[in-house]
Amino acid sequence: MLQNRETITQRKDGRFMGRFIIDHESNGKPVYQYVYGKTYEETEQKLRIAREIESQFLSGRCVTIYKVYGEWLNAIVNRVKESTYANYTMKFEKHILPVFGDMLCTEVTSAKINAFIKDKMDSGLSAGYVRDLFAVFKALLIYAQEEYNIKLSLKNVSLPKAEKKKSPKMSDEQQKKLVGYVKNHIDLTGLGVLLSLFMGLRIGELCGLKWGDIDLVHKILRINRTVQRICKQNGSRKTMLIVTAPKSSNSRRCIAIPDFLMPYLLAFKGSDNDYILSGSEKIIEPRTMQYRYKKILEAADIESSNYHKLRATFATNCIENGFDVKTLSCVLGHSSVTLTLERYVRPSRQYERRMMNSLSARM
Structure with missing residues (x-):
């Protein structure tokens, strides 16, 4: 014995x-x-x-979620982007750890996760965001299962259905007013607006664009970086500005420059290492560009909207003017054609009617 x-x-x-x-x-x-x-x-x-x-x-x-959280962060820090890492830590520290942090891993059940999901939905969070919360939490729980041989069943977790809302486009009248105002008051900010409206650039990509990324001889614009403001990784609420690689491998791309933009680019051409929006080596961050854009909308007497609406407008305009979806997907830097269709493409009623009437016109 x-x-x-x-x-x-x-x-x-x-x-x-x-x-x-x-x-x-x-x-x-x-x-x-x-x-x-x-x-x-x-x-x-x-x-x-x-x-x-x-x-x-x-x-x-006997291991808690909080203990596994620290180990899991160390495991992923070298294989995800800095912005992704900051996004994960924010979701855990703001939403997940206050509820599950002191709980033993073996105490986590589908019922407790479902209660957590319901509470977050009742608090006003969108279904898509709640699904994202569960996705990062699930990644940690899978790590706990593999490292500590813990048996956790998540098959009874009930996730809310996220509606796939298409981003609305500007009306044709609003576009004409915007372009007219920008052309009459052209500056580097206005040039940036034109690049987003007619080339589909994300606001972070525009802020990270340097003159060296533009080949004026071959009329090609290269997306090599993006600018983001993220939470610091020390647990504080302070943020920092980072210049990083584009959103994904597909986002690193070359785009043909429309001919009508060439005179504006040639007029403002600066040194290769200068950022286009500032005309110097100083970065103009996304929230500053968003503020300047809203001032332009106000001056042009156009309803206020988020800067991203320019990209949605570009995508819809392309489809309505006969772009094939595969080409558009490459221009936007999407990983798949499906993403392009689900997120942006929503032709106007006038375009829909024109296409419907075109069928009878062939008879």
Whole structure:
């Protein structure tokens, strides 16, 4: 007998049986695990191996979500972008850890996650955002399962359905007013607006654009970087501005420059290392560009909207003017044609009617 916890005895059939305590029932009665061997030495070795395995398993029963969170961050820090890492930490520290942080991993159940999801939906978060919260939490739970041999079932988690809303475009009248105003008051900010409206640039890509990225001879614009403001990784609410690689490998792309933009680009051409929006090596960050854009809308007597609406307008205009979707997807830097169709393409009613009437015109 080993400290009244493990024993090895010989059975009537000649085999040896080893047992050790793995748990206790609610009434205090011990729960045993058994191993068998032909000899005492074989049984003792099996008992030692079983104890080590069970010890590792039991250690997982006592690990908290907060402890696994720290380990998981260390595991992913070198394989995700800085902005992605900051996004994950924000979601955990703002939403997930306050609810689950002190909870043992083995205490996490589908029912508790469903209650968490309902609470977040009731607080006004969108279905898409709540699904994103679960996705990052699930990644951590999978890590816990693999590292600590914890059995967690998530098959009964019920996720809200996220509506795939297409980004609305500017009306034709608004576009004419905007372009007319920008042309009459052309400056570097206005040039940036034209690049987004007629080339589909994201605001972060525009802020990261340098004159060296533009080949005026071959009329090509290259997207090599993006500018973002992210939360710092020290747990504070402070943010920092970063210049990083584009959103994805598909986002690093070359785009043909429309001929009518060439005179404006030639007029403002600066040194290769200067950012286009500032005309110097100083970065104009996205929220500053967003503010300047809204001032332009106000001056042009156009309803205020988010800067991203320019990109949505470009995408819809392309489809309405006969762009094939595959080409448009490449210009936008999307990973798939499906993403382009689901996110941006929503032809106007006038275009729809024109296409419907074109069928009868062929008869």
